[in-house]
């Protein structure tokens with residue numbers, strides 16, 4: 001049968017499967033909700049001097065991230081370019097373009113912590129969570145590992161924060177316990193079999 005013949009069913013290629021359509025609708029619904037949050041944030045901070053940062057904080061506090069889909073809305077609302085808003089979102093580590101995992105572990109990689117072995121801890125955490133060297137979120141969404149540049153605990157380096165709770169004078173065992181706790185709370189298994197915790201960082205008193 002000639003697929004180009006008039007009326008031929010073979011010519012009709014579906015635009016999307018039902019699953020893809022459902023996913024599109026879900027995404028569209030999400031974006032609508034995100035935009036409502038942005039509108040409220042713009043309204044809330046309209047009179048602020050330098051409203052971009054407070055708006056980004058409000059959006060992230062509400063949504064857990066600053067979705068790429070609303071960067072244009074924020075730019076338009078503040079009469080800025082998309083590039084300007086995107087530049088601020090990507091410059092500050094605090095802002096996320098994608099949602100974080102159920103627990104967020106921030107490991108300080110600034111000078112004082114570097115001098116006390118934080119890089120060894122960082123690499124060990126990446127290995128243990130099965131993440132690339134730059135960190136990220138585990139495939140099961142249980143833990144986000146991200147760098148931070150000074151937690152104000154330099155005198156008690158190396159330091160980290162789990163869900164914003166500070167932990168000082170870390171070593172591999174203490175960091176491992178934090179990871180286990182985060183995984184357990186998120187319903188994920190503890191350290192994967194065969195992964196050794198990296199030793200060698202500073203040891204000290206419990207945080």
Ligand code: FES
Nearest residue numbers: 108113151153154
């Ligand atoms: S350098 Fe790590 S807490 Fe300040």
